[in-house]
Amino acid sequence: MMEHNIKQFWFEFESWKRALSHLQAENVYLKNRLAHITKDEFTEDILSDIEHYHAILIAEDNIISLLKNDISSQETWLKREIIRKNSEIKEILKSQKKLRREIETTEQKFNKLKSDFNSFFSEKLLK
Numbered sequence: 001m002m003e004h005n006i007k008q009f010w011f012e013f014e015s016w017k018r019a020l021s022h023l024q025a026e027n028v029y030l031k032n033r034l035a036h037i038t039k040d041e042f043t044e045d046i047l048s049d050i051e052h053y054h055a056i057l058i059a060e061d062n063i064i065s066l067l068k069n070d071i072s073s074q075e076t077w078l079k080r081e082i083i084r085k086n087s088e089i090k091e092i093l094k095s096q097k098k099l100r101r102e103i104e105t106t107e108q109k110f111n112k113l114k115s116d117f118n119s120f121f122s123e124k125l126l127k
Contacts, residue, residue, distance in 0.1 A: 027060050
């Protein structure tokens with residue numbers, strides 16, 4: 001049973017890394033879009049909104065970075081436990097479940113942010 005769990009953990013790690021890389025790329029895309037809006041379509045009435053979204057996108061960079069570090073720590077912990085052959089499967093499962101929830105929440109929040117960003121600027125810039 002432990003071998004199957006370990007394989008699942010590695011699968012999840014790789015899946016999470018890809019998901020976070022995608023979020024990171026999307027975040028870069030949104031920051032670039034924000035830069036173009038600031039350069040080409042800037043009006044004073046959206047300055048506070050530009051600053052607001054810029055701050056959120058920077059915060060997203062930090063969240064993604066922290067989650068990547070958490071995944072790396074989890075991988076290191078799992079490797080150490082496998083080598084020791086002294087795995088506390090309950091602790092590993094608990095930690096994995098927590099990290100899974102954090103990543104799912106981050107993905108959901110980011111997708112909402114992206115949708116809000118696109119809706120807001122579509123409405124403001126198409127007036």
